[in-house]
Structures are given as structure tokens and as C-alpha cells.
Amino acid sequence: MTFKSILDEIENNLNKILSDLSISDVKFSVEPAKPGFGDVSSNVSYLLAKQLKKSPKEIAEMISDKYSDCTSTLVLKSEAHTSGYLNFYANWDNLSQLILSESYLDTCGDVDIGNDSTIVVEHTSVNPNKALHIGHIRNIIIGDTISRILHKAKYKVNVLNYIDDSGLQVADIIVGFKHFGYDQESPSGKKFDHYCGDDVYVKTTEKYEADPNLEEIRKNVLKELEDGDSETAKFADKITRRVLAGQLETCWNLDVTYDCLNFESQIVRSGLWDKIFEKLKEMKLVEFENEGKNGGCWVIRGEGKEDDKVIVRSNGTATYIAKDIPYAAWKLGLLEDPFNYEKYASEQPNSRVLWQTTLNQTNPISKNFTGDKVVTVIDSRQARLQKIITTLMGKFKSVPDAYNHLGYESVTLSSETAKTLGLDTDGKQAQMSGRKGLYVNADSVYEILKKKTKDETKKRHPEMTDSEIDSIAHYISVGTLRYEMIKQDLDKIITFDLTKSLSLEGDTAPYIQYTHARASRILEKSGRIPTIDVDFSLLKEQSELDLIKNIGLFNLQVRDATNNLSPKVIARYCHDLAVSFNSFYEKSKVLALGDIDLENSRLCLVNSFKIVLEKALDLLGIKAPDRM
RNA sequence: GGGCCCAUAGCUCAGCAUGGAUAGAGUGCCGGACUUCUAAUCCGAUGGUCAAGGGAUCGAAGCCCUUUGGGCCCGCCA
DSSP states (O other): OOHHHHHHHHHHHHHHHHHHTTOOOOOOOEEEOOTTSOSEEEOHHHHHHHHHTSOHHHHHHHHHHHHTTSOOSSEEEEEEOTTSOEEEEEOHHHHHHHHHHHHTSTTTTOOOSSTTOEEEEEOOOOOTTSOOBHHHHHHHHHHHHHHHHHHHTTOEEEEEEEEOTTSHHHHHHHHHHHHSOOOSSOOTTSOHHHIIIIIIIHHHHHHHHHOGGGHHHHHHHHHHHHSTTSHHHHHHHHHHHHHHHHHHHHHHHTTOOOSEEEEHHHHHHHTHHHHHHHHHHHTTOSEEOOSSTTTTOEEEOOSTTOOOEEEEOTTSOBOHHHHHHHHHHHHTTOSOOOOEEEEOSSOOSSSOOOEEEEOOOSSOOOOOOOOSEEEEEOOGGGHHHHHHHHHHHHHHHSOTTSEEEEOOOOEEEOHHHHHHTTOOOTTOOEEOBTTTTBOOBHHHHHHHHHHHHHHHHHHHOTTSOHHHHHHHHHHHHHHHHHHHHHSSOTTSOEEEOTTGGGOOSSSSHHHHHHHHHHHHHHHHHHTSOOOSOSOGGGOOSHHHHHHHHHHHTHHHHHHHHHHTTOTHHHHHHHHHHHHHHHHHHHHOOOSSOSOHHHHHHHHHHHHHHHHHHHHHHHHTTOOOOSOO
């Protein structure tokens, strides 16, 4: 157990006191205290003020008085603050031992919320016609971080990447290759995904604007794509898989991996749509429109004043959202699985096996990548469509929160950065656009960071080999990028600026990683293996206790992050942990104290910090080097 | 016309779910700390009508309503 132990102890005792007073059903808080107000605080006296017709202060004094009769192993004393708050002071000898011992266990930070049920997390899902840009990276990092957190909260997580390989965007580059004569090989040194996005896609779409007649070619290509046996479809399959390979390389470099790739073209050809369409008709969730503007279409009725949504056109073809419905149902395991599975050709950098769907019937392997619950990470511009899907899934599954749309605001470019791309926005931030070529590639952001961190590391450690420097620079670059994408709340727009967003100081990953390097260095220099068999009562400086308290809050933070699907909670926790370590580092020396017992106690604390920080950073997909 | 989101220090953001103490960080500006376990650090100073107005409450940055400013979405496109 951790800091939660003392919270539980206090809550239990308070409940006993209340029940002796014949009071029940009061939902008081018991929380870690703000600095300067002891270790734990409760607002219980405020909530009783009306009922007992006394001031919060009087009640706090009364409860504090009774509290001294309670059995407590972790609380030293309680105190009524003049404000009315009830504050508690911990018995740190006991609590430190509890928290630091726990931190050495593999299970440290675990919370059991998922109870081993399965949950699907779908993220990335970028059209395979271009390289990933910084906006996609927000999606990917949110999805990957949430997956890691849910895993820590005892969910069995299936991570999916949906490959929309049959849409208009793919058709566009195919038009470029087949009709505008773009070479099928990228110019030397350029990744194929970059080539397709920067050159083929952007320039092909430019041509449509110049000559509207070209739209006809585009429509034909799109049509041919839907027929899996067509020459065009086979060609497109080859191209999109090469683009996908480039995209995955970017993801893997950022330590993002998946369990399964789902191809839209296969969903389209699997016949899942027909099945779900029948079901929708049976359940009367879709209606046929005989007249009006949607005459001849099947529609889903809008709620309230919202417009109806067409899902089958009057020509009988399904719309975009219609393709999402069978996929959503499939993810929840509501449909018989039409797919077989095969391993993806390349291996992921960690040991995780990557599967992909196939309709190929030879050597059929069946797998199950569905979940009791689903989290779909898509930016909030799609909130409306996702709400329709959520409502439908709620009716299918009869569990209201089975399907979750995890929305987030988009990444825009600062006016300065937009200007470097040739767009004058008059001081305003700019929306990125793949079609217009207005974006910052993820790979190039990584390269800029890598160069910067390499130079910086080299300056600090002239003695290091190139490969050591390279490895450190890699971890810092990935950390910086990931942290930047996750530290703000999901509903805040991130304005990306090529200069300002790549800082290595202040509230950044390197700040946190640096504390890890400091801790590692102390342990290394001590020449000792830290143990938990130390005298915890020697740790009594405020900076030591603050650090211990923060270490003990890990599982509470994981719980919070899980319940709110909020990755930034863990980012903030890592930062808080680092701040408290830096404060400890400044105030309490560890080595050469001439007091071996105190040294050992502090070494134990340093080691405990290092272990927990590594675990917390791991939830963010960030590794911390031992030296930097 | 309808819907979603945002507004807190010069700038970027926490805090809001679950109301309660003195509204916190980073950054910027100014001033300090490297002979020390790594200065990608630390300490200090500066900086706030919590967009505005109203309501319910003993108590509001937080809850309710209205208004203003900004962003996004609303196709038989994907």
C-alpha cells in the first residue's frame, strides 16, 4: 500500500466518529494536504456545519478531540485549523517504510480498475497517402499513452490502427501515379511516405483546382478502388502498404506499437456492412426517406434540432460514416469476425507481435482483438459523427459507456512557423492541411530535436562515444516530443512553433529526465546497492518527506488518469515528482556525509524515486537515460 | 440557423469532474547560486477585476442562466 493507506485509515476513523454521532451519508473528502497544512486534510467539518448548527472550526476541534482516541498507526496527530479544515500529520517513520517498501515492488503503481477485462484502443488511423505530421503525432501519443495507462490499470488492451486505404485521399495519389506520371520511386534520400505526401498528393490536388475536368478521373479511380480485383486496387494496395511502412517507422521510432492493423478495404469487402445494415433496419435505427431533400436515402434521425444523417445514398452506396458503423460494432465484438490474421512483415522494435487482418483463406489464423469496451482516439472535429456511433453502439451493447470517443483539439501552426512554410497568416495561427502541403512532418521535428540534443550532450560529455551520445539524444528527443503532445489537457489547442515548442528547459521531458540522471549518478557513485533495510526515521527533512509523499501518490495518479482517460495527469505527476526530487537534491546531500546510516536511508529514497519515476515515465512512453 | 469547445499572471498552461484554507507552475524580465552527488538545475523578485453580468449557497475560478470574444463542426465528400 501507499499514501492511500493513510487516507484510508483517516477515512475509516472519521466514519467511526461520525457513526458514534449518529451521522451518516456525508461524503467528505480526505486528501493529500496543500503545503503548510500538514499531510492530509479533510473538509468534513464544513459539511456538518448546518446539521450540527456549529461553526466548521468548532466541529473540527470536536472531531480532532475525538480523533485522539482512535487507533492509528500512520497518523501522529490531528489539528483543527482556524479555517475549519481538519488537518492530519503523518507518522512518517511508519509511512515512509510503507511507501518506500512498496516502491521496490513490480506492482508499484498498479490499480485494479479493469479487472482483466479487455479494452480496445484505436489510434493513429492516418490515410496511407502521406507522412505523419505533428498533428497526427498528438493523436498517436495520446492513444499510446492511454493504452499504457489502461494496461497499468489492469485492462487487457488491444491497440488497433485503422488503415483507411480505400478513400479519396488514396485515390488522389493513385491518380498522380497513374495519370500524371509521377515516378513510383522517391528521389534518393527521401522516405516514400514523405514523397507521396509532399509531392504526389499536394501537386495532384493542385491540378484538380486548375482543371475541374480531372475530377472525372478521380471518381473513376475511387470506384475502381472499391473493387478489390481491379488492377487499380492492386496497384493502390502496393503503394499504400509502402506508405504505411514509412508511417509505422515514424511511430516505432517514438516507441509506439500496435497489436493489429485493420484495413478499411477489407472491411468494405468483408460484407460486414450488409449485416449491420440489416440489424439497423431490424432495430428501426435507420429509416428510409420517401421524399424531401433526402428522398430515396436511408437516414439516421438527428436528435433534437440536429439534421438527419444520410448513411445510404439514393444510388444505394454507403456513405463515409456508414463504413465506421460495422467497424465500431466489430471492435465491440458484436459481429462474427470475417477476418483471418497474419503477422505483419516487419517486426516492431519491442517484442510485441503486430498482426494484420486478411481476407485470404489459406492458412487461416483466427485471433480476437475486440474488447468489452472501446476507446477511439479521434480529434474533436469528428465529435458529431462519433456521437452518432456512440449512441448506436449504446443501443447494440446495452452498456452505455462501452464505446468511448476520446476527442482532443487539433494542433495548429504558429504564424511564425506558418510563415516559414510560405503562408502569411497576418499574425494568426494556421490550421494544418495535408492537401495544401501546410504541415510540419513528424520525422523532421524529430531530426531537429535530435540535432539539438546531440550538440547539447556532446558539449556536456566530450568523453562519450558517438553511439552513447546518439542513444541519449534519441531518448531525450522522443521524450521531448511525447511530453509536449501530452502535457496539456485534451481540450486545449496546441500551437506548434518550430522554435518555442522544442525547448529543453522548464516544464519539459529533459527536465524530468535530468532528475533521473542525477539520481542514477548518486547511486553509481555510492558504489553500494541500496536496500530497503534502513532506518526510515532518519528521513525527516521536509524535502525528504515531500519526495516520499509524491512517490506514494503514484497509484492514486494512475487511478485518476484511468478514470478520466486523461494522460496529462501522469505527465503532471512525473513533473511534480521531478520537482520534489530537485528540491531534495538541493537540500539534502546523500554521499560523503560521514554518517553511514543516514547515507543508506537517503540512498534507499533515491533508488525508490528512480524506480517510481521510471515506471511513471514508462506510462508516457518516455525512457530516462542514466547520464545526460 | 443548430451543435461542440475555449477564455485564469506579458505569453503558454495547472486548478474546475467531487464548491471550502493563502488561486499555482513554466516562460519572459530583474537579481543571486557551479572548488560541491551533473547548473538541461536551484533560490529570490516582479507579475492576477480567474472574460463580463446575474443567480442559487454560510461560502464560487469551479455549479446554473445570460452576454461578449475566439476556435471548430453541421454534404447523397472522406
